[in-house]
Amino acid sequence: MNTSSQSNTEFQKIILKNIQNFTNCEFIFTTINNFLHNYNRGYFTIVGSPGSGKSAILAKYVIDNPDVIYYNAQVEGKNTAEEFPKYICTQLTKRMGNGEWGVGEISENATEGSWFLSLLLQKISDHLKPAQPLIIAIDALDAINPNSQPPGTNLFYLPRYLPDGVYFILTRRPFKREQSGLLIEAPSQILDLSEYGLKNWDNEQAFTQHWQKMQGEGLSDVALSVLGVLISGEKEGVSLNEITAIKNVDVFDIQEVLDNWFEFLQQQRIGKETRYSLYHPRFRDWLGKQIGVESGYV
Structure with a gap:
C-alpha cells in the first residue's frame, strides 16, 4: 500500500472515531452552505477551544459530503508543511486521472511543493460545473509543526488566492488574528463555537x-x-x-x-x-x- 493509500485509510478511521462525539449542530452546516452559496470561492474556519467538538463537526460534514477531500493534521507525521500538499495533490491527480474533471494524467512532480497545488486547483476550477465545488477540509490546522516551513509562508502552504469553485473548510483552536499564519486574498468567514455553549468533550x-x-x-x-x-x-x-x-x-x-x-x-x-x-x-x-x-x- 502506498503512502497516500495509508493516509486515506488512517483518515477514514479518524473520521469514524471523531463522529462518535457529534452533537446536533445543523446551524453550523447551514452556515457553511450559506457561505458556499454566497461566495464563489473561499476559506471557512470553525474555531473552538479544545474539546468543543470541532473535529466531530467536520467529520459529520465529510461523511455527509463524500466528495470532500479530508486531511487531519493531528495524525502522526501529518503535521508538517510538506505532507499536506503531497497528500492533497495526490488525491487531486487521482480524480483528474479518472477523468472526473476532464484532465489527463499528471506527472510525478505533482507532489512537489505549493506551486503545483495552486496549478492543480486552477486546472480543476476550469473544469468544474456550476454547483459542483471542490472542497478541501483540514482538521486541526493549529497542529502544524511551525518549524516545518519557512517563516512568512502560509500554514501548510495554503494558497493565498483561490480560483472559482474552490473552498477550504478549516478547524483550529482560538488564535490571535495577527498570528493566524495565513495571508489570503479570498472570501473568508470564521464561526466561533464559543458563542454557542456546546458541550465540551475533553477527558x-x-x-x-x-x-x-x-x-x-x-x-x-x-x-x-x-x-x-x-x-x-x-x-x-x-x-x-x-x-x-x-x-x-x-x-x-x-x-x-x-x-x-x-x-x-x-x-x-x-x-x-x-x-x-x-x-x-x-x-x-x-x-x-x-x-x-x-x-x-x-
Missing part, C-alpha cells in the same frame, strides 16, 4: 496533552504564578492588572504567558477590562490538582 487524557503543551520545555516561576491565579480566580476570570497586583510580576511577562496559552483560555470583555479564565471549569479543576491549588469557585 483526562486530553487534559494531560494540553498540560504538556502548556508546560513546553518547563514552566517559569512567572507562568506558575499566573496559572495559580487563573485556577483560584473568580468565575468571570481575572484581569491582567489583578494578576500583576497579586503576584507583583511585570505586566509584559504576564502578557507573554497569556499569549502562549491563548488556545487554552477564554477571554471575556467586562467594561474596559479583558478578563481571562481557563477554557473549561473541568480543566481548571484538573490543573488545580496537578499543582496543588484549589479553584476559586464551584
Whole structure:
C-alpha cells in the first residue's frame, strides 16, 4: 500500500472515531452552505477551544459530503508543511486521472511543493460545473509543526488566492488574528463555537496533552504564578492588572504567558477590562490538582 493509500485509510478511521462525539449542530452546516452559496470561492474556519467538538463537526460534514477531500493534521507525521500538499495533490491527480474533471494524467512532480497545488486547483476550477465545488477540509490546522516551513509562508502552504469553485473548510483552536499564519486574498468567514455553549468533550487524557503543551520545555516561576491565579480566580476570570497586583510580576511577562496559552483560555470583555479564565471549569479543576491549588469557585 502506498503512502497516500495509508493516509486515506488512517483518515477514514479518524473520521469514524471523531463522529462518535457529534452533537446536533445543523446551524453550523447551514452556515457553511450559506457561505458556499454566497461566495464563489473561499476559506471557512470553525474555531473552538479544545474539546468543543470541532473535529466531530467536520467529520459529520465529510461523511455527509463524500466528495470532500479530508486531511487531519493531528495524525502522526501529518503535521508538517510538506505532507499536506503531497497528500492533497495526490488525491487531486487521482480524480483528474479518472477523468472526473476532464484532465489527463499528471506527472510525478505533482507532489512537489505549493506551486503545483495552486496549478492543480486552477486546472480543476476550469473544469468544474456550476454547483459542483471542490472542497478541501483540514482538521486541526493549529497542529502544524511551525518549524516545518519557512517563516512568512502560509500554514501548510495554503494558497493565498483561490480560483472559482474552490473552498477550504478549516478547524483550529482560538488564535490571535495577527498570528493566524495565513495571508489570503479570498472570501473568508470564521464561526466561533464559543458563542454557542456546546458541550465540551475533553477527558483526562486530553487534559494531560494540553498540560504538556502548556508546560513546553518547563514552566517559569512567572507562568506558575499566573496559572495559580487563573485556577483560584473568580468565575468571570481575572484581569491582567489583578494578576500583576497579586503576584507583583511585570505586566509584559504576564502578557507573554497569556499569549502562549491563548488556545487554552477564554477571554471575556467586562467594561474596559479583558478578563481571562481557563477554557473549561473541568480543566481548571484538573490543573488545580496537578499543582496543588484549589479553584476559586464551584
